[in-house]
Amino acid sequence: GDFNAVADPELDRSDRSRRRWGAGGRTIEFYAEALGLVDLWRALHPGERDYTHLSRAHGTWSRLDYILITDSLFSSARDVQIAPVEISDHAWVEFRLQLGRPAGAAGLWRFPRELYEDQAYEAYIRAQWKHYQNDNRAHQQNAVLNWETAK
Numbered sequence: 001g002d003f004n005a006v007a008d009p010e011l012d013r014s015d016r017s018r019r020r021w022g023a024g025g026r027t028i029e030f031y032a033e034a035l036g037l038v039d040l041w042r043a044l045h046p047g048e049r050d051y052t053h054l055s056r057a058h059g060t061w062s063r064l065d066y067i068l069i070t071d072s073l074f075s076s077a078r079d080v081q082i083a084p085v086e087i088s089d090h091a092w093v094e095f096r097l098q099l100g101r102p103a104g105a106a107g108l109w110r111f112p113r114e115l116y117e118d119q120a121y122e123a124y125i126r127a128q129w130k131h132y133q134n135d136n137r138a139h140q141q142n143a144v145l146n147w148e149t150a151k
Contacts, residue, residue: 002065012063037068041080050082052091067095
């Protein structure tokens with residue numbers, strides 16, 4: 001997000017004379033630590049300089065825009081980049097995550113085999129189909145609609 005604050009004045013400002021810790025940077029650091037968040041770009045680009053904001057008035061660059069993610073998502077991070085400043089005075093920050101299958105997910109869903117032979121379940125489905133047909137008599141001539149509904 002656009003925090004309008006410099007997290008690390010040594011690395012995140014182009015103007016060497018303005019490299020001091022401000023309240024905004026300390027606030028970002030405080031909340032990131034309290035909420036267990038990681039500055040994704042800084043973590044993947046330690047020591048590197050790149051900027052997201054151009055101050056035309058001062059002719060300086062700063063990194064004011066951050067992607068803060070949880071420690072648990074950090075291992076899923078694949079890439080983070082700062083785009084060029086083109087239209088706005090801010091550059092956007094793009095990131096990609098590689099999210100896996102949720103814990104316990106075994107793959108594609110399959111109809112439970114035991115229900116094929118469950119007579120009570122078969123009776124229930126037949127009764128529901130009859131209710132549908134009675135409530136939708138106008139659709140009975142449309143084979144495609146009946147097929148799609150039956151699936």
